[in-house]
Amino acid sequence: MTSGEGMDHKELKELIGEVRKTFRLLAGMSNAMLEERGLTASLLAILEYISDNGSSTVPQMASAKSMKRQSIQAIVDKLLAMGLVETVLNPTHKRSMLIALTEKGTASIRMIFAEEMQVLGRVTTGWTGGNIEQASQTLREFRLQLTGLGTGGTDLEARP
Amino acid sequence: MTSGEGMDHKELKELIGEVRKTFRLLAGMSNAMLEERGLTASLLAILEYISDNGSSTVPQMASAKSMKRQSIQAIVDKLLAMGLVETVLNPTHKRSMLIALTEKGTASIRMIFAEEMQVLGRVTTGWTGGNIEQASQTLREFRLQLTGLGTGGTDLEARP
DNA sequence: GATATCTTGACAGTTTGACTGTCAATTGAA
DNA sequence: TTCAATTGACAGTCAAACTGTCAAGATATC
Numbered sequence A, B: 001m002t003s004g005e006g007m008d009h010k011e012l013k014e015l016i017g018e019v020r021k022t023f024r025l026l027a028g029m030s031n032a033m034l035e036e037r038g039l040t041a042s043l044l045a046i047l048e049y050i051s052d053n054g055s056s057t058v059p060q061m062a063s064a065k066s067m068k069r070q071s072i073q074a075i076v077d078k079l080l081a082m083g084l085v086e087t088v089l090n091p092t093h094k095r096s097m098l099i100a101l102t103e104k105g106t107a108s109i110r111m112i113f114a115e116e117m118q119v120l121g122r123v124t125t126g127w128t129g130g131n132i133e134q135a136s137q138t139l140r141e142f143r144l145q146l147t148g149l150g151t152g153g154t155d156l157e158a159r160p
Numbered sequence C: 001g002a003t004a005t006c007t008t009g010a011c012a013g014t015t016t017g018a019c020t021g022t023c024a025a026t027t028g029a030a
Numbered sequence D: 001t002t003c004a005a006t007t008g009a010c011a012g013t014c015a016a017a018c019t020g021t022c023a024a025g026a027t028a029t030c
Helices: A007-036 A041-053 A058-064 A069-081 A103-125 A132-146 B011-038 B043-054 B056-062 B071-082 B103-125 B132-146
Strands: A087-088 A098-101 B085-088 B098-101
Touching: A007 A041, A007 A103, A007 B011, A007 B103, A007 B132, A041 A058, A041 A069, A041 A087, A041 A098, A041 A103, A041 B043, A058 A069, A069 A087, A098 A103, A103 B011, A103 B132, A132 B011, A132 B103, A132 B132, B011 B043, B011 B103, B011 B132, B043 B056, B043 B071, B043 B085, B043 B098, B043 B103, B056 B071, B071 B085, B098 B103
Parallel strands: none
Antiparallel strands: A087 A098, B085 B098
């Protein structure tokens, strides 16, 4: 079936297929790793956001991630219960508390990054060739071409 | 690539980031398109599977997609209710019915593919080339390197 | 051919992670 | 000072996966 497919776009469709497969492979591995630590992709996404961008308010993160603040709030509540983040007084806004990493949270995310490094290390040592930079560049260009033609992704998905 | 010591995994991490972003962009666009037609990613995934592999039983598809047959059954039930698939007598098994595309289902998936083609057409005309094949090859190699180091993805995710 | 062991379909319920909607209390700006 | 917008809190919806269970029907083994 699926006859009448444009021959012109064959390469592009294959690239899309590879992106899909790679994403799922990475997501599967990451989820397996996170599960061992009692974390989920969405929890890590927020930890990572704070780690990268510093303490932030819930509405800030919701906006940055194109998600509803209620959804972020639910994630933050879990992280608070786990002791991975804490609320901090916000100097610029009296009602909207900042969410900050605790020491435990910092340690947690550091361990996860370290384990990722290990896996990447195993890949790079066993991999002789591959134009990694070029592939990144191609994907970046591809995204640029697509942007403006439609809406981007919105939710927190499995995090490779 | 330059193997050896200077190689921290920066390039690789960037590639992973690009894969993530690209996947989400594609997923977002696809979901938006599907929504207009009252479909979802998982419904399309099953339609596409049947389109690619021919009429199949629910347990067959569950096995192929590493999902529980109950989950596939739920999706198939929806597709049946929408008139996009129908049950067909299975010559090789008297109890396990085959799920086949109806004419409406075939038309539906064809329309979706056509629309995808349109988008891809807009991309390819506006794009001066880029090493699409090479990027696909790199991703394929990357997946090959990763395979065996962890578990792959299992579920039906948003379909770009 | 009789029996034992999968399969299959059909229900029922749970979980997760996003969503929408609403409300009162603050807050910051006009 | 008044007022619209923001924030936190709470309640409910929804999609898509999951688990568990059962009986009827098929397959395979003897």
